[in-house]
Amino acid sequence: MNYAPNSAAARDIANVLHPYTNLRKHEEKGPLIITKGQGVHVWDDQGNRYIEGMAGLWCASLGWNEEELIEAAVKQMRELPYYHGFTHKSSMPSIDLAEKLKSIAPADFSKVFFVNSGSEANDTQVKLVRYYNNAVGRPEKKKIIGRIKGYHGVTVAAASLTGIPLNHKSFDLPIEGVRHTDCPHHYRYAEPGESEEEFSTRLAKNLEELIIKEGPETVAAFIAEPVMGAGGVIVPPEGYFEKIQAVLTKYDVWMIADEVITGFMRTGNMWGSQTFGIRPNTLSCAKQLSSAYLPIAAVMVDDPIYQAIADESKSIGAFGHGYTYSGHPVSAAVALRTLQLYEERNTLAHVQAIYPAFQKRLKALADHPLVGEARGVGLVGAVELVADKPSKREFAATDGVAAQCVEFAQAHGVILRAIGAGAVTICPPLMIEEGQIHEIFDALEKALDDTD
Numbered sequence: 001m002n003y004a005p006n007s008a009a010a011r012d013i014a015n016v017l018h019p020y021t022n023l024r025k026h027e028e029k030g031p032l033i034i035t036k037g038q039g040v041h042v043w044d045d046q047g048n049r050y051i052e053g054m055a056g057l058w059c060a061s062l063g064w065n066e067e068e069l070i071e072a073a074v075k076q077m078r079e080l081p082y083y084h085g086f087t088h089k090s091s092m093p094s095i096d097l098a099e100k101l102k103s104i105a106p107a108d109f110s111k112v113f114f115v116n117s118g119s120e121a122n123d124t125q126v127k128l129v130r131y132y133n134n135a136v137g138r139p140e141k142k143k144i145i146g147r148i149k150g151y152h153g154v155t156v157a158a159a160s161l162t163g164i165p166l167n168h169k170s171f172d173l174p175i176e177g178v179r180h181t182d183c184p185h186h187y188r189y190a191e192p193g194e195s196e197e198e199f200s201t202r203l204a205k206n207l208e209e210l211i212i213k214e215g216p217e218t219v220a221a222f223i224a225e226p227v228m229g230a231g232g233v234i235v236p237p238e239g240y241f242e243k244i245q246a247v248l249t250k251y252d253v254w255m256i257a258d259e260v261i262t263g264f265m266r267t268g269n270m271w272g273s274q275t276f277g278i279r280p281n282t283l284s285c286a287k288q289l290s291s292a293y294l295p296i297a298a299v300m301v302d303d304p305i306y307q308a309i310a311d312e313s314k315s316i317g318a319f320g321h322g323y324t325y326s327g328h329p330v331s332a333a334v335a336l337r338t339l340q341l342y343e344e345r346n347t348l349a350h351v352q353a354i355y356p357a358f359q360k361r362l363k364a365l366a367d368h369p370l371v372g373e374a375r376g377v378g379l380v381g382a383v384e385l386v387a388d389k390p391s392k393r394e395f396a397a398t399d400g401v402a403a404q405c406v407e408f409a410q411a412h413g414v415i416l417r418a419i420g421a422g423a424v425t426i427c428p429p430l431m432i433e434e435g436q437i438h439e440i441f442d443a444l445e446k447a448l449d450d451t452d
């Protein structure tokens, strides 16, 4: 495409190195430049309006013009725009937010460690695993097991936990000490005739075998998203986490819940851990924590973990980990206001009232000839496009069919996301109204027909 010299698109191509983008394709295709937002809608620089059917990157839960959050940020900026938490310093927003997070957490957590992103949260998890096991005199117990198609971020350690080839290839990852076990996608990986329960039993057995093969004295933790997001919205099969938890307990392996997407009502409960019966030792959360208005994320740890690392920090001299912006007061103030708004507006009841309509429209797409599976929970879902429905044959990555479908949806006024060769994902802001859910699915139906 030829863009006018000095147009915003030409300047973008000339200057911006885009994350998660085929960079050569971008040079031809150029950017969709979003210039404003209101409610569930965003506008591009040509004046076209879209429903943001992905809440940005699974995060803008309260939509695009939440004055309360803007005011919270401005107020805090005026009062104390920056302070930190190193060497016994603190500021009020991080104290208030830590207390609030603990009060709504899905487990009895003892302390909250603030970071700026999901990736930093999961890097922190890796460091906690190491620090804790050194502290308790088990220096050989350090390995962490992630899952194929799990997504935990892109920093060196977090990308290693991630089980997606694109995040490893050419980056020389994963790092040492990370293993990956099965992806719990029943549609794709179950044996013929295998029920969800049987599939879960087999996966838990495979996990146990992996732990035994590695040596249980070397395996420290298992990390899982309650619902795999960036792997294509993969909802765990019946009984999965119950069986996995039993294996983890048997071998004294931590359950790290990565609730970066599922935290704060996405699956129809406050936490994905509640929806799927997960009992985490530690938890990462981000994204909807601040409705994405400012970057902030958190790691919560249980008391045995805290006590061990506190002792170690005493003997070493300090817990030598932290970011300049850990507990940034403006981000923390916005996050606290976000959590208050969820309560004041009873967002949980709203999500529970509207997600049946979302899931009904989603599941109805399974009848479309291109759709192999329509899957989801709460207000998140995906359709998997297949080249051949009876055999579930996948499209080749180079076919770009999911990307094409997403482009058609965009032409019909809805922004969705393509993942891999075949998945089209949907994850709207939580404050979406039922009528707007229908608009999303009307557009997606048309897009599927266009793709046909």
Ligand code: PLP
Pocket (backbone or CB within 6 Å): 057, 116, 117, 118, 119, 120, 122, 151, 152, 153, 154, 225, 229, 230, 258, 259, 260, 261, 286
């Ligand atoms: N963990 C999960 C489950 C995620 O979905 C993501 C991002 O999508 C991350 C971690 C990484 O978060 P961030 O992009 O904020 O580093």
